[in-house]
Amino acid sequence: MESLMRPIRGPVLLSVLGTWLQALATTALLLLVGTAIGQIHRGGAPETAVIAGLFAAAAARALLAAAVPAITVRAGGRLEVGLRDRIYRHLLRLGAPLRSREQTGRLVSTGTEAVELVSTYYATFLGPILASMTVPILVLVAIGVFVDPWTALILAIVVPAIPLTVGVFQRGFAKVSDGYRDTANHLAARFLDALQGLSTLKLFNQGTAHGRALARSSEELRRAIMRLLAGNQVILFVVDTVFSLGMITTATVLAMVRMREGAIDAGEAVALVLLTTQLVEPLDKVGQFFYVGMGGAAAAKEIRAQLAEKPAVADTETQAPERAGSDVSFEGVSFAYLPDTPVLREVGFTIAPGEKVALVGPSGSGKTTVAALLQRNLDPGGGVIRVGGHDITSVPAAWVREQISVVAQSTYLFTGTLRDNLLVAAPDADDERLWDALRTANLDEFVRGLPDGLDTPTGERGLMLSGGQAQRTAIARAVLKDSPILVLDEPTSNVDLESEAAILAALDRLTVGRTVLMIAHRLSTVRDADRIVVLEDGLVTEQGSHDELMTGGGHYARAVRRTEVETR
Numbered sequence: 171m172e173s174l175m176r177p178i179r180g181p182v183l184l185s186v187l188g189t190w191l192q193a194l195a196t197t198a199l200l201l202l203v204g205t206a207i208g209q210i211h212r213g214g215a216p217e218t219a220v221i222a223g224l225f226a227a228a229a230a231r232a233l234l235a236a237a238v239p240a241i242t243v244r245a246g247g248r249l250e251v252g253l254r255d256r257i258y259r260h261l262l263r264l265g266a267p268l269r270s271r272e273q274t275g276r277l278v279s280t281g282t283e284a285v286e287l288v289s290t291y292y293a294t295f296l297g298p299i300l301a302s303m304t305v306p307i308l309v310l311v312a313i314g315v316f317v318d319p320w321t322a323l324i325l326a327i328v329v330p331a332i333p334l335t336v337g338v339f340q341r342g343f344a345k346v347s348d349g350y351r352d353t354a355n356h357l358a359a360r361f362l363d364a365l366q367g368l369s370t371l372k373l374f375n376q377g378t379a380h381g382r383a384l385a386r387s388s389e390e391l392r393r394a395i396m397r398l399l400a401g402n403q404v405i406l407f408v409v410d411t412v413f414s415l416g417m418i419t420t421a422t423v424l425a426m427v428r429m430r431e432g433a434i435d436a437g438e439a440v441a442l443v444l445l446t447t448q449l450v451e452p453l454d455k456v457g458q459f460f461y462v463g464m465g466g467a468a469a470a471k472e473i474r475a476q477l478a479e480k481p482a483v484a485d486t487e488t489q490a491p492e493r494a495g496s497d498v499s500f501e502g503v504s505f506a507y508l509p510d511t512p513v514l515r516e517v518g519f520t521i522a523p524g525e526k527v528a529l530v531g532p533s534g535s536g537k538t539t540v541a542a543l544l545q546r547n548l549d550p551g552g553g554v555i556r557v558g559g560h561d562i563t564s565v566p567a568a569w570v571r572e573q574i575s576v577v578a579q580s581t582y583l584f585t586g587t588l589r590d591n592l593l594v595a596a597p598d599a600d601d602e603r604l605w606d607a608l609r610t611a612n613l614d615e616f617v618r619g620l621p622d623g624l625d626t627p628t629g630e631r632g633l634m635l636s637g638g639q640a641q642r643t644a645i646a647r648a649v650l651k652d653s654p655i656l657v658l659d660e661p662t663s664n665v666d667l668e669s670e671a672a673i674l675a676a677l678d679r680l681t682v683g684r685t686v687l688m689i690a691h692r693l694s695t696v697r698d699a700d701r702i703v704v705l706e707d708g709l710v711t712e713q714g715s716h717d718e719l720m721t722g723g724g725h726y727a728r729a730v731r732r733t734e735v736e737t738r
C-alpha cells in the first residue's frame with residue numbers, strides 16, 4: 171500500500187535536513203563559545219573572527235529554528251487534508267450499504283481525530299525525531315575532531331543506548347496506544363448512536379441511563395489517555411534522570427579529568443559540557459512528545475487498516491457500453507451476506523423495457539437485497555444480473571448506477587439549500603429544469619410558498635422537510651437524473667395517507683416510459699404492476715399479473731385476501 175506519509179515526504183526530508191543544519195549551527199556556536207572562553211582564559215580578548223562566527227552561527231540557528239516548524243506545520247496541514255480525501259474516496263469505493271452505526275461512529279473518529287494525530291505525528295514529530303537521533307553522531311564527530319578524541323570515544327559507547335531505549339519504550343507502549351485509539355473510537359460510536367437515537371431515548375425515558383453509559387465510555391477514554399500520559403512521565407523520568415543527568419555528569423567529570431591532565435583547556439572543557447547537552451536532545455524530544463508519537467503510530471495503524479478494507483464490489487476498468495436497452499434480468503442469482511446463510515437462491519426474473527414489475531414477499535425475504543444487487547452495491551455469489559443486456563459485473567459500476575434512479579424508503583437531504591439537494595442529481599440543471607422536476611414531483615407549490623424558494627436551507631441546520639416532502643424531493647431528483655430504470659424501494663412506507671396520495675401521483679408521472687422495479691410491502695400498491703414477482707425466503711415462488719396470481723391461490727392470493735379481510 172502507498173505509504174501514508176508519501177505526499178509530504180519532500181517537506182519531511184527538508185525538515186530533517188533543516189534539523190541537521192540547525193544542529194550543525196548549534197555545534198559550531200558551542201565550539202566557538204568554548205574557543206572564546208579559552209581565549210579569555212588565556213588572558214586575551216576573543217578574536218574578531220570568533221565573535222563574527224558566533225553571531226553568524228547564532229543567526230543561522232535562529233533562522234533554522236523558525237523555518238523547520240514552519241515547514242512541518244504546513245506539511246501536517248496538507249497531509250491532513252490529503253488523508254481525509256483519500257479515506258473518503260476509499261469509502262466511496264467501499265460503498266455504504268453494509269455499514270453499521272458502530273462502524274459509522276468509528277469512521278467519523280478515524281476520519282477526523284486519527285487523521286489529525288497521524289498528520290501531527292508524521293509532519294512535526296517523525297522528521298525531527300529521525301534527525302535528532304542522528305544528530306548525536308555529528309556532535310560526537312565534532313567533539314572528537316575539535317575537542318578531545320578520547321572523550322568522544324567514551325561518550326560513543328553510551329550514545330547507541332539512545333535509539334535502543336526509544337525503541338524499547340515504543341514497543342512497550344504500543345498496546346497502550348492501540349487501546350487508546352480503540353477507546354476513542356468506541357466513544358465516538360456511542361456518541362453518534364446516542365445523537366441519532368435521541369428522540370427514541372427520550373420517548374422511552376432512557377436519556378439519563380444512556381447518558382450514564384456515555385459517561386462510562388468517556389471515563390474509559392480518560393483512563394486510556396492517563397495511561398498514555400503515565401507512559402510519557404516514565405519516559406521523561408528515565409530521560410531526565412538517567413540519561414540527561416548521567417551523560418552531563420559523565421561529560422563534566424571527563425572534562426575536569428582531561429583538563430587536569432592538560433589534554434584540553436578551559437574553553438574546550440566548557441564546549442565539551444555544552445555539546446553534551448546536544449547529545450541528549452533527541453531523548454528530550456522523545457520524552458516531551460512521546461504521547462504524540464504513540465498516539466500517531468496507533469492512528470496510522472487504524473487508518474492503514476481502514477484503507478486496506480476491500481470493497482464489496484470489484485469495479486472493472488472496462489469501457490462503458492455506448493448503447494444499451496433498459497431491460498433488466500436476474501438469471502439464477504444467489505447471494506449470502508454471511509457464509510452458509512443464503513439470502514437469495516437462484517433468483518430469476520426479467521423486466522422488459524418500459525415494464526413495471528413489483529417484487530413482493532414477507533419481511534426478510536430478500537427484496538432490498540435484490541435492489542442492492544441491481545445497483546451494484548453488492549455482487550452476486552452466483553448467477554448473472556443484466557442491465558440492457560450487459561452483465562453488470564463486466565461494465566463499470568458507475569455506468570450501471572447511471573442507468574438507475576432510486577426512490578427509497580427515506581431520503582437523505584444534505585445540509586445546504588433545496589437547490590443544492592436537487593443539483594446532486596443533475597449538476598448542470600438550470601432553474602427551469604429544477605422547477606419542471608418539482609412540478610412532476612408535486613412539490614412546486616410548496617417550494618413556491620417558501621420565502622426563499624429554491625434557496626431554502628435544508629438538512630440539519632435548516633428547514634426540516636416532512637417525510638412526504640423529502641420523498642417528493644427524491645422523486646424530483648429521479649426526474650432530474652432521468653435514467654431509464656427506476657427502483658422504488660417502498661417510497662411510501664414511512665408517510666401518512668395524504669402524503670402517500672401526493673407521492674403516488676408524482677410516481678405515476680415519473681414512471682411513464684421507464685423500466686420499473688417496485689419493492690412493496692403493501693399489496694394495494696402493486697395491483698397495477700405489469701407483473702408481480704413473489705419472493706419467499708430468497709426463492710421466487712410465483713410470478714404473473716395480479717389476476718393470474720389471484721387465480722393461483724398461492725402466497726400472493728392468500729396475502730391479498732388477508733389484507734382485504736383486515737381492511738373491511
Ligand SMILES: Nc1ncnc2c1ncn2[C@@H]1O[C@H](COP(=O)(O)OP(=O)(O)OP(=O)(O)O)[C@@H](O)[C@H]1O
Binds near residue numbers: 537540
Ligand atoms: N448487512 C447484512 N448482513 C447480514 N445479513 C443481512 C444484512 N442485510 C440483510 N440481511 C439479512 O438478509 C435477509 C434479507 O434481507 P432484506 O433486507 O433483503 O429483506 P427484505 O425482504 O427487503 O425485508 P424488509 O421487507 O423487511 O425490508 C434478512 O434475513 C436479513 O436479516
